[in-house]
Amino acid sequence: MSQDLSHDTISISRRIKAPRERVFSAWEDPQARSIWGPPSEDESIEFLENDFREGGLDVHLCGQKSDLRFRVETHYYEIRRPQRLLFTERVTMDSSSLSVSLVSVEIRKIGSVTELEVTIQIASLAGSGMIEGTRNGWQRALSNLTAYLEARKVEAE
Known part of the structure; x- marks a missing residue:
């Protein structure tokens, strides 16, 4: 696997027809992330740890529903509600590191929509x-997030 x-x-970027507080809350809630986070219906996310706070650590497994082979460790460095998240993600499989990422999430109100920039x-x-x-x-997860939040808006009306 060494390359x-x-x-x-x-x-x-995504424009979402939902208030930015609801967009932020969808990141904060592990149950919501388990719904919108998997890129396809054949994939799943299972949280082992959830500590959504500055200095906190989330750990989840993901992959095909029958084979959650990837372990993701998310360390939070900045959480500024409701406008920004800054975190790292380390992806491993069988104790081998696959990737390390620095992720920034900006959540801005633009008129009646929320702009999400990841x-x-x-x-x-x-x-x-x-x-x-x-x-x-x-890309797929953020499209799912958009659909998830916009469907909830319809349910709330």
Whole structure:
């Protein structure tokens, strides 16, 4: 599994028809993250630890529902409600490091919508495939987040 070290910066934006407090809350709640976080219906996230606070650590397993092979450790460095998150993610499989990322999440109110800007600075220890997997996973998860929040708006009305 040892390949060349690869780096990239991934930037993803979404405009969500929901108040920014609700957008922020969807990051804070592990049950919500378990719903919108998996990139497809065949994948799942299972939280082992949840400590959403500055200095806190979340640990979850993810992957195909029948094979949660990836372990993700998330360390929180800044949580500024409801506008910003700054954290690192370390992804491992069988004790081997696959990637380490610095992730910043900006949540801005723009008129009646919330703009979400996520920037992932990734160092992959498993080649460019890990970077593409990260990019695709985050894009799908943020599309799921948008659908999740906008569907809840309809339910609330």
